[in-house]
Amino acid sequence: MDVLKLLPKTELHCHLDGSVRPKTMYELLLKEGIIEVNDFREFEELVMVKDDCKSLIEYLKKFQYPLSIMQKKENMERITYELLEDLNAQNVKYVEIRFAPYLHTKEGLSFEEVVESVLVGMERAKKDFGIWSNAVLICMRNERVEESIKVIKNGAKYIGKGVVAVDLAGNEQDFPPEIHQKAFNLAYDMGYNITIHAGETGIAENIPKSIELLHAQRIGHGIAAAKDPKVMELLKEKNIFLEMCPISNLQTKSVKSIEDYPIRKFLAKGLKVTVNTDNITVSNTSLEREYQLLMEKLDFTIEEVVGLIQNSIDAAFIKDNERDILRKKVDEELRNMELI
């Protein structure tokens, strides 16, 4: 849909390792001898999930491929830069890119080298394309709390220099939020913004736990809240934004079908909802595809899509003066498109 293509957009939940430009991943995986496939279609089967994916745990297996090539400074910088180049071409004005630094230190890079290569890629893209981005550092749920503490301590020097927040991601089913409470208390004291993946795989209680024990200001996915009016009430009362990712949620079987997707229910309850991609390559998606799905299957109007984008500007981890600038830029284009 042309209007969706042209719409000025913002993206708050996008994993770098899940969003490597496919051609680049193919090139680097072949070059480094990690895969031996002889056509691009076969390669896509390996690195993207299909509709028959059974669970989040199965979905997470796809990340071994991008992670195997994201162990060098030049690759980290290139992948970040290319992601931003592609998002800029889709008229994305602002994006928060998230990654787990320690997943990129398996072959010798230091924490600092990983983070700085991403920040350099972001800077270069800003200069060349004008697209604005910030980084979110991820702690992995399956690691011990000491590992999360290391991410938070080592990352603190980048707060305000491109890093804006920390997150907790990975296997939610087996690793509840409280394991990492000590780390997120520290993150809170150090001045990070905090977003937590919670309620992605049906465990509603992880949402209040993430808010009350881990200081979450935003919740990644959060769809299990639909099962529990008290949890929805808490999200509303605390003004917590949800980072919803419909296509990823369908693939991980967090919901049975798009008709069961609780986005309308959340909006009706007055919750603040944003829509994001999660993993552009692994999920084979884009913001345009996500919005299109909502319009085709859940009867969203273009005005409602614009409302989601405006929520996402409100939810961004940026300073109020920066928010004003972003809002102005987006509103001007929306006005030219006669959408506001």
Ligand SMILES: O=c1[nH]cnc2c1ncn2[C@@H]1O[C@H](CO)[C@@H](O)[C@H]1O
């Ligand atoms: O939807 C998701 N839910 C939980 N964890 C995820 C999701 N997508 C990606 N990751 C995890 O986050 C790591 C760093 O980006 C990825 O390697 C993957 O393990």
Ligand SMILES: [Zn+2]
């Ligand atoms: Zn995610």
